Amino acid sequence: MELLRPRLLAVSEELGESELASLKFLSQEYVPLRKLEAIQNAQDLFEALREKGMIEAGNLSFLKELLYRISRIDLLVAHLGSSREEMERELKIPGRARVSAYRYLLFQLSEDVTKDELNYFKFLLGKELPKCRQNPETITMMLDIFIGMEKKGILGEDNLSILKRLCAEINISLLKKIEEYELNLIAALRRVFSKLHFAVAEHRDLTAEGMRKTVDTYRCEDHKDKDCFVCCILSHGKKGSVYGVDGQEVPIQELTTSFTGHNCCSLAGKPKVFFIQACQGESFQKGVPIETDSVEQDSSVETDARLQFDCIPAEADFLLGMATLQDYVSYRSRREGTWYIQALCQHLEYSCPRGEDILTILTAVNQEVSKKSCSQNAQKQMPQPSFTLRKKLIFPVN
Template sequence: MELPRLRLLVVGEELDEAELAALKFLSLEHVPMRRLEAIQKAQDFFEALQEKGMMEAGSLAFLKDLVNCAKGCAWQHDEMVSCTSFSRYLLFQLSEDITEDELKSFKFLLGKELPKCRLNPKTTMLDVFIEMEKKGILGEDNLSMLKSLCAEINIVLLKRIEEYELNLFGKTKQTKKGLFPIVILKYSSFTNSLSFQQLEAYKMTSRPRGVCLILNNHNFAKAREAVPEPKKLKDRVFGKLHFTIAEYRDLTAEEIRKIVNIYRCEDHKDKDCFVCCVLSHGKKGIVYGVDGQEVPIQELTTSFTGQNCHSLAGKPKVFFVQACQGDACQKGVTIETDSGEQDSSVETDARFQLDCIPAEADFLLGMATLQDYVSYRSRRQGTWYIQALCQHLEYSCPRGEDILTILTAVNQEVSRKSCEPNAEKQMPQPSFTLRKKLIFPVN
């Protein structure tokens, strides 16, 4: 038996059902859908590729590219992606990241669009994409349905599609063939497009990076419902970014001051950053302890200036604050393409505002909303601001995006939401005196 056929036999025996399905999906640009649907064995798939001239003269290069794409290796190793369209590869990557619960949500929302027999418990996300293509509700220039679904299910998925549409992945060379264009690109062009080469970045190499202090007050007389946001901040975001987590719950005003003073007096010389997340009731310029006493926000931030905390001088000090800044409600202004999520189970959060940002260098203050306005929270999912912040940090930090770019994306997401019955809106507000790019590397 000739060597290429021996190799095909070995490869075929190693492929499981899910891997074969992935290869079939990625090759839809080259092999008709009806032909692929009838294929159940790897050897039949290889024969279909040979019939279409994709494995001529004993060359297995095309199959190797397909396997690398299916295993997610093509970009990791900076190899050329030429066996499938970038759009189809994007769909495949989305299918790999979608959880079981999210898949169930896709099936439920598509219940009126796709045949019920095609949405059974064994249906995979790749199957869903194929059925959407058959129905004409998914295509290279027809992503509106998919974007709407992602906006309802997981905003991070929507962000990835928007990045594709904005061509953030670098320059591409395209040749039209079939539903999607064939794309040839290198992954390095994506990382280069996300950085401003002329601007220096803060050092962020220490392990741990620093302390992430979480002040979480929710046990008031008029209680804020407990939400899973502190857990998200700890486990899904700053824990993965190599910060030491220090969470304190239900503190009085005096206890807040004592905790802040403890970390002000710590030696941070071996750390590169300090983060503080505040979730509490408040009003203009202050936050409340659970005893109803006030703590000025500026008192918290200025505790960590270079003068008051020498070991953090020249290092980024990051504060994220979730609460209202007043009683006023923001009204929406209709624009051509923007639309927001509507959620009837939404309430305003605590009153809270900062009169002025710290004048000292290297501070970043992320506020949930503008001065004098309320902020909102969903009883089901938590506050609009913190949930968006967690999602975008979790998604964008591994991709090398700087914090200001991430917070701009957070602004965009939160601004899309609406609170019934009067369609009130919310606009977060980051303020900063950073002198360099702030990037939180995962590795």
């Protein structure tokens, strides 16, 4: 640690007040907000991050990412021996980015807000955030607005509607950035599965009946020349069900059983994969401390996705990847998944070219999502895959 302190001191001495505020905001997933609010200098922030294991003598990746995010490439080069190009390569690797896409979005928005627009935000939020009305001079950055909105529960990874409404009224380009963020994950799904040689079709804003009709359409198709069927559902939900846009529920089992060997003969013996991004209840998961983390994986089944002519159970060859456990919430945008779908897309894109099977990939997704926390109250999320696959499933890229 003694060799590290001079480097941290050198970095801290070159950071301004607004940059410190930005670093504190981007660190909220790892340091409690109450503690962050008491920090007055970068040295104290680095010490708080060190206590949380985010800065270590042999691992400065998070500090490098923070400096990269706030565009202090000069400090990255001079004191940490890295570069913009190196960070761009690093952050493309699944699980390497520790600043959430949601928090980085807010930071980017704050950078684009002018002084006049900041005052307009304060005016429009006068009722929701009394401090904006009573002491507007104490709010000097858009990040202050975001923190206040999060404290009041009117802004979050799953709650962007008020912010979108305000941005639409104040600056339409800010709204477009939020919409691009929301669409990125659907685009990522399309990009990833196109690379994996799937014929991709997208169906948006379906009612419950629309979901049933869409599923029935694919159930009735002839899949004899296909090797696998994948269905991704991004919606709201409750235990065992997902909702259509009309608020009516559809049991997940109803959707999956449409493709059993009895109901869809041309998919018999072929993998049928469902990824469900939806809450499965209203409970919140809490984290527990552990000393070590070991996950053993069984990879003893041979690779093959061809149709088998043995007599097999009608329910064979299914994989159901749930964003969260039953009874618990998941963290998502209004229509697009966030933690789970983002991690899923990243690991599919990174690991499929390396020949890894889907269960190994989903284990890595579990690991990544389990590390994340909802910043205000340390709430967690644990995805849950379940399967009746009879063979290892690998998506070939070439």
